[in-house]
Amino acid sequence: xxxxxxxxxxxxxxxxxxxxxxxxxxxxxxxxxxxxxxxxxxxxxxxxxxxxxxxxxxxxxxxxxxxxxxxxxxxxxxxxxxxxxxxxxxxxxxxxxxxxxxxxxxxxxxxxxxxxxxxxxxxxxxxxxxxxxxxxxxxxxxxxxxxxxxxxxxxxxxxxxxxxxxxxxxxxxxxxxxxxxxxxxxxxxxxxxxxxxxxxxxxxxxxxxxxxxxxxxxxxxxxxxxxxxxxxxxxxxxxxxxxxxxxxxxxxxxxxxxxxxxxxxxxxxxxxxxxxxxxxxxxxxxxxxxxxxxxxxxxxxxxxxxxxxxxxxxxxxxxxxxxxxxxxxxxxxxxxxxxxxxxxxxxxxxxxxxxxxxxxxxxxxxxxxxxxxxxxxxxxxxxxxxxxxxxxxxxxxxxxxxxxxxxxxxxxxxxxxxxxxxxxxxxxxxxxxxxxxxxxxxxxxxxxxxxxxxxxxxxxxxxxxxxxxxxxxxxxxxxxxxxxxxxxxxxxxxxxxxxxxxxxxxxxxxxxxxxxxxxxxxxxxxxxxxxxxxxxxxxxxxxxxxxxxxxxxxxxxxxxxxxxxxxxxxxxxxxxx
Numbered sequence: 001x002x003x004x005x006x007x008x009x010x011x012x013x014x015x016x017x018x019x020x021x022x023x024x025x026x027x028x029x030x031x032x033x034x035x036x037x038x039x040x041x042x043x044x045x046x047x048x049x050x051x052x053x054x055x056x057x058x059x060x061x062x063x064x065x066x067x068x069x070x071x072x073x074x075x076x077x078x079x080x081x082x083x084x085x086x087x088x089x090x091x092x093x094x095x096x097x098x099x100x101x102x103x104x105x106x107x108x109x110x111x112x113x114x115x116x117x118x119x120x121x122x123x124x125x126x127x128x129x130x131x132x133x134x135x136x137x138x139x140x141x142x143x144x145x146x147x148x149x150x151x152x153x154x155x156x157x158x159x160x161x162x163x164x165x166x167x168x169x170x171x172x173x174x175x176x177x178x179x180x181x182x183x184x185x186x187x188x189x190x191x192x193x194x195x196x197x198x199x200x201x202x203x204x205x206x207x208x209x210x211x212x213x214x215x216x217x218x219x220x221x222x223x224x225x226x227x228x229x230x231x232x233x234x235x236x237x238x239x240x241x242x243x244x245x246x247x248x249x250x251x252x253x254x255x256x257x258x259x260x261x262x263x264x265x266x267x268x269x270x271x272x273x274x275x276x277x278x279x280x281x282x283x284x285x286x287x288x289x290x291x292x293x294x295x296x297x298x299x300x301x302x303x304x305x306x307x308x309x310x311x312x313x314x315x316x317x318x319x320x321x322x323x324x325x326x327x328x329x330x331x332x333x334x335x336x337x338x339x340x341x342x343x344x345x346x347x348x349x350x351x352x353x354x355x356x357x358x359x360x361x362x363x364x365x366x367x368x369x370x371x372x373x374x375x376x377x378x379x380x381x382x383x384x385x386x387x388x389x390x391x392x393x394x395x396x397x398x399x400x401x402x403x404x405x406x407x408x409x410x411x412x413x414x415x416x417x418x419x420x421x422x423x424x425x426x427x428x429x430x431x432x433x434x435x436x437x438x439x440x441x442x443x444x445x446x447x448x449x450x451x452x453x454x455x456x457x458x459x460x461x462x463x464x465x466x467x468x469x470x471x472x473x474x475x476x477x478x479x480x481x482x483x484x485x486x487x488x489x490x491x492x493x494x495x496x497x498x499x500x501x502x503x504x505x506x507x508x509x510x511x512x513x514x515x516x517x518x519x520x521x522x523x524x525x526x527x528x529x530x531x532x533x534x535x536x537x538x539x540x541x542x543x544x545x546x547x548x549x550x551x552x553x554x555x556x557x558x559x560x561x562x563x564x565x566x567x568x569x570x571x572x573x574x575x576x577x
Contacts, residue, residue: 038236038244038547038572039244039574039575039576041244041245041246043247043248043249044245044249044270044570044573044575045251045267045270046067046068046248046249046250046251046269046270046271046272047251047259047268047270047271048065048068048252048253048271048272049252049253049254049256049259049272050063050064050066050252051065051222051423052220052221052222052223052250053221054205055072055205055206055207056150056199056204057130057153058150058152058205063274063565063566064272064274064567065250066189066566067272067567068224068226068248068250070566070567071212071214071248071250071570072208072210072214072226073192073193073194073208073211073212074088074193075089075186075192075193076089076090076104076123076126076185076186076191076193077089077182077185078554078555078556079186079189079560079561079564080554080560081559081562082558085182085183085447086554086558087107087555087556088107088554088555088556089106089107089110091105091106091107091108091168092105093182095179099174099177099178099179099506100174100176101171101172101173102172102174102182103165103169103171104169104170104171104185105168105169105170106119106120107555110211110233111231111233112193112195112210112211113195113210113211113229113231114195115231116196119167120164120165120166120167120170121196122193122195123164123170124162124163124164124170125196125199125200126191126194126199127170128162129194129199130152130155130191131152131153131156131157131159131466131467132150132152132153132468133467134199134200135467136480151431151486152190153468153484153486154431154459154460154483154485154487155459155487156184157175157453157458157459157460157466157484158174158176158178158459158460159174159175160173160174160175160463160465161173161465175461175463175466176461176502176506177506178506179505179506179507179508179513180447180448180449181449183448183449184453187450188445188450188565189564189565189566193210194210195209195210196209212229212232213228213229213242213570213571214226214227214229214570215227215229223249223250223252224250225247225248226250227246228245228247232571234552234555234571236551236552236572242552242572244548244572244573244574245570245574253271254392254394255395255397256273256278257281259272260285263291263541263543264291269542269543269575270541270543270546271540271541271542272538272539272540272567273538273540274537274538275298275339275342275537275539276302276397276401277395277398277400277401278397278539279335279336279337279338280338280339282338282339282537283337283338283339283340284338286339286340290544291541291542292541292544293539293540293541294539294540294562294568295339295340295537295538296539296564296565297341297352297537298342298536299352299353299444299445299446299535300444300445300535300536300565301348301350301443301536302533302534302535302536303440303531304437304439304530305438305439306322306528306530307433307436307489307490307491308490308491308492308493308529311436312376312380312386313387313437315376316528317375317376317379318385319528319529320528321369321370321372321373321376321385321413322369322437322531323369324363324364324368324412325364325366325408325411325414326362326364326405326408326409326532326533327366327408328344328346328363328364329344331404331405332344332534335401335534342534342537343535345533345535346363347521347525347532348443348521348525348532350535353445353446353448354446354447354514354517355518355520356521357518357521359521359525360524360526366411369409369412370412373412374413384414384415385413386415386416386417387414387416387436387437388417388419388436389405389406389416389419389435389436389438389439390419390420390426390429390435391420392420392422392423392426393420393421393422399418399420401439402418403418406418419435426438430489431486432482432485432486432488432489432491433489433490438489442454452505454488454489455492455497455498455520455529456487456488456492456497456501457492457493457494457498458484458485458488459485459487460484466484468481468482468483469481490529492529497523497524497529500519500520500523503516504517504520538563538565540568545575545576546573546574547575547576548572548573548574549568549572549573550568550569550572552569552571552572
C-alpha cells in the first residue's frame with residue numbers, strides 16, 4: 001500500500017525485476033535495451049519523489065531520496081538478489097554459537113572520499129555514532145562534536161558493546177541473541193559507512209564523506225548533484241576504473257506526472273515511482289516500447305499504525321472497526337490498477353515475508369465494522385468514533401489514497417478528518433508518533449530486521465549500558481531513556497508479543513523461527529495493533545540511451561536485487577551516444 005504519507009521513510013528494503021526471476025519482479029518485455037560498449041562521461045538526470053534531508057544519522061532520507069544518498073555512500077553489507085545479506089565493505093561476519101556476539105572483518109584497500117582508510121576504527125566510530133554514544137558523550141562534555149540522536153539509536157538498541165580487536169576486526173556484543181544481525185546492520189540500505197571527518201567534523205548533515213562512486217557537489221531539499229569520485233575502489237569486469245558517468249542530478253518531483261513526462265520527452269534520463277499511488281503511471285510506462293521499466297515485487301508493507309495509547313484507538317473495538325472497514329480488493333483495484341504484481345493483502349505482511357500468515361487478519365466486513373463501532377459507542381456514550389488521519393500535502397496521490405480510505409471507514413459509521421501535513425511535519429511527529437493513526441511503510445522484505453524493531457516497546461530491552469539509558473541515569477534526563485523506544489509507532493506494551501519476537505530472532509531453526517514469527521503476526525492481527533490496505537512496489541524507468549544497469553556484481557559474489565525501494569546501483573550505468 002502506498003502510504004498516504006508519501007514523504008516519510010517509505011521504506012525501504014528490496015526488489016527484483018528481471019525476466020529471469022519473474023517470480024520476484026518483471027522487466028517490461030518490450031524494453032530490453034541493446035547493450036553497447038561502456039561510454040565514459042556525461043550526466044544522468046534522475047527524477048525522485050522524496051525530498052533530500054541531509055546526510056547524518058538523524059537525517060531520515062525516504063526511499064527515492066536514498067537513491068541519491070546511495071550514489072555517494074556504500075553499506076557494510078549488501079542484499080543479494082535472493083534476499084540474503086552478504087558482506088560488502090566488510091570481508092566477513094561471523095556469529096558466536098549463541099548469536100549474541102558477532103565478529104566483523106573489514107575489507108582491505110578501501111578509502112573514504114577524503115583518503116582516510118576504511119578500517120576497524122572507522123567501523124567502530126560508525127556503529128557508536130549510530131548507537132548515539134557520540135551524542136551522549138558530547139552532551140556530557142567528553143567529545144567536541146557529534147551527530148544528534150536519531151531513530152538509528154533505537155534501531156541499534158540491541159547492541160551492548162562495540163570493540164576493535166585488530167586493525168580490521170570488530171566484535172559486536174548484543175543484548176539479545178539475533179540470528180538476523182547482518183540484516184540489522186544493513187538497515188534497509190541506510191546504515192552507510194561515513195568517514196570520521198563527517199561524523200565528528202561539526203557539519204555532519206551537510207557533509208558527505210563516503211566510499212561511493214560519486215561525491216557531493218551541491219544539494220538543497222529539492223535537488224542534489226554529484227560528480228565522479230576519481231579514486232573509487234571498484235573496477236569493472238575488464239579492470240577499468242568506475243564509475244563511467246561524470247555527473248548525476250537528482251530532482252525532487254512530488255507528483256508522478258512531471259516524472260512520467262520527463263522520461264518520455266528525455267528531460268529526465270531516469271525516474272522512480274511507487275505503486276503507493278502511481279500504479280497506473282507505472283503500468284502505462286511498462287507498455288512504452290521506448291523505455292525500460294524495472295518493477296519490484298510487492299515486498300514492501302505499508303502499515304496503518306494505530307496509536308494504542310490514545311483515544312479512540314486505545315480501544316480494541318475502534319481498531320477492529322477501522323480494520324474491517326478497509327475494502328482491500330477495492331483499494332487495489334482503484335489505487336493500484338494497471339500494474340502487474342499488485343496483490344490484494346490477506347495479511348499485514350506479504351507472502352514473501354517469514355512473518356506472513358492469514359491467521360487473525362481482519363478481512364473486509366462492513367457489517368462487522370459497524371458492529372465494532374456500535375460496541376465502541378456503547379462504551380463511550382454520547383461520543384462519535386472520530387479521529388484525524390494525516391497525509392502528505394501537495395501530493396495528489398497521497399490525498400487520493402487517504403480520501404478512499406476515508407470513504408471506507410465512514411461507510412462503517414466513523415468520522416475520519418483528513419489532516420494535510422508537510423514532509424517535515426510528518427517526520428517530526430512520527431518518532432515518537434503524535435497522531436491518532438497514520439500510514440507509513442516500515443515493514444519490508446523477506447526477513448525481519450526491518451520489521452521487528454517497530455513492534456517491540458524498547459529496542460534496548462532495558463539494558464543499563466545502552467548510551468541513552470546510561471545517560472538518563474547519570475543526568476536524570478528521562479527524555480534520553482525514551483530514545484530506544486522511538487520506533488514503537490503503535491505505542492505497544494505487549495510482553496507476550498515481544499517474547500514471541502525475541503525468541504524467534506534467537507532461533508536458528510528455520511521451521512521454528514517461522515512458527516514463532518507467524519504466531520507473533522497472528523497476535524498483531526488479532527489485536528488489530530496495525531492494519532493494511534495494500535502492498536507496495538517500486539519502479540525505475542529509464543530511456544534506451546541509459547545502459548549498464550545491474551552490470552556490476554557484488555564483492556562477495558552474486559548480484560544485487562535489480563531494483564529496490566532506493567532504486568539501483570549507479571556505479572556501472574552509462575549513457576550511449
